[in-house]
Amino acid sequence: MSNVSKVSIAVTPQQAELLRDAVESGAYASSSEIVREAMRDWSAKWASRKNDIQDLRELWAQGKASGTAKAVDLEATHETARQKLNAARNHGD
Numbered sequence: 001m002s003n004v005s006k007v008s009i010a011v012t013p014q015q016a017e018l019l020r021d022a023v024e025s026g027a028y029a030s031s032s033e034i035v036r037e038a039m040r041d042w043s044a045k046w047a048s049r050k051n052d053i054q055d056l057r058e059l060w061a062q063g064k065a066s067g068t069a070k071a072v073d074l075e076a077t078h079e080t081a082r083q084k085l086n087a088a089r090n091h092g093d
Contacts, residue, residue: 009035 011019019031028034 019034022028022034023031028037
């Protein structure tokens with residue numbers, strides 16, 4: 001690896017034991033390999049989480065821009081949804 005930065009990290013004794021076990025079992029060549037794989041997994045999750053946050057911000061802005069909130073009869077909304085679901089089920093028979 002030509003372009004590598006060394007970083008020191010602290011882990012719990014249990015995590016250190018897991019690292020040692022994985023290397024000793026032959027599943028990984030080194031603890032660095034394990035950490036790099038963990039970073040790749042974390043990086044993908046982090047990117048997804050950042051996208052989720054951006055999506056929520058956009059939805060929040062759309063909601064605010066849509067105007068004043070109006071009271072909704074939740075039971076009537078549920079009933080309408082039930083009717084549509086039943087109609088769709090009956091139509092599929």
